[in-house]
Amino acid sequence: MEDGEPSSTSTCLPLTAQKPQQNPKTTKGRQKIEIKPINEESRRQVTFSKRRKGLFKKAAELSVLCGAQIGIITFSRRGRIFTFGNVDTLVENYLRKAPVTLRSHPGGGDEGEDKWWEKAVESVPEEEMEEYMTALSGLRDNLWTRICQMGGDHRTVQMDAPVFQNPTAAIEWKVTDENLTVGNDQSQAGNGGYLDIHPELPFLSQSRR
Amino acid sequence: MEDGEPSSTSTCLPLTAQKPQQNPKTTKGRQKIEIKPINEESRRQVTFSKRRKGLFKKAAELSVLCGAQIGIITFSRRGRIFTFGNVDTLVENYLRKAPVTLRSHPGGGDEGEDKWWEKAVESVPEEEMEEYMTALSGLRDNLWTRICQMGGDHRTVQMDAPVFQNPTAAIEWKVTDENLTVGNDQSQAGNGGYLDIHPELPFLSQSRR
DNA sequence: GCCTATCCATAACC
């Protein structure tokens, strides 16, 4: 409903009326443009600059008016990045925040092999160490992916979803390039077989809230 | 830029007097408002909804016109999240390229490498292994905590809009609102400063040390 | 949600 044909909504005069009025207008003012890729480099740059400014301004206004937190990331075609708002803070807070309470599952009686990743490193038998490391590495990657999803794409995250039943299934993951590779978009593969979020993590109940 | 007398710049005149007969001037039309926090809940919600829509539309236009990649993350005051564009990709890109420093590394120097957690396990020297493991464990907890907090404290709404994919891609609007989880807890609401524009960070083709 | 009057962002020019 943005492109296509100009639907005049009974507001302004028909633009076809090019009028022989000899007004000493120096400019034609703002003209209607089609929303399609601008090919001329210079014109595109001007437009990008102006509209980006306008976009950020609107974002700022929205933020103030409604008390919302807004972050915008923009990559220009030439590869420059422009950001607005708390992007840094938002993203970095994910990682920086919260003093790390390095707890490795204090509770004595655990549920066997459940949540292997909660086991203290020291408790891992020597012969399983390598495997443990690999797994933890995968977990790390997996978490990273999840973080990225959380940061911008929440469509797959549901806390109260009936996930995590089978402890074995829960720790299935794919440590592949697809996991983390930044290629094209749309490669959002949901969370089939990925590590799901456990609603009742022990260290949560003693951290915050 | 706020305040000021109504400059009557009559431009577009309704060329018809045949409007559905209701009192001409039932509305005051758009009025100038001050950019300051809206206190009335309902009014704020309306404004948030309208302006968010407008913001996303502008973002979509900018994306198409200039071939830029744009992602927007919005946390409403009530904790709902709205996103625009291929944010996942952008955020991931951003995270991977930007100098984000996470310090749960015990005893680690400040001048160390960025993103130590991205190092392959194999590359960790033997003597640092234990420390690495400990840090990684802490990171895991930290990330997990964040994830759970985010997932548990926010309802999630996603919104997609046309974004530049390739010059020939069709333009299309797709709006999807969904409640995925419960959620209440409106912390981190009022933010003070908003505008935080990073002029230009050349990067993208260079890798961080 | 839809509608209208109004204000603002911005395309075209300097």
Add this chain to the structure above:
DNA sequence: GGTTATGGATAGGC
């Protein structure tokens, strides 16, 4: 970068 005129976003009503 600045100016002007106009298209389009949107505040206030329903």
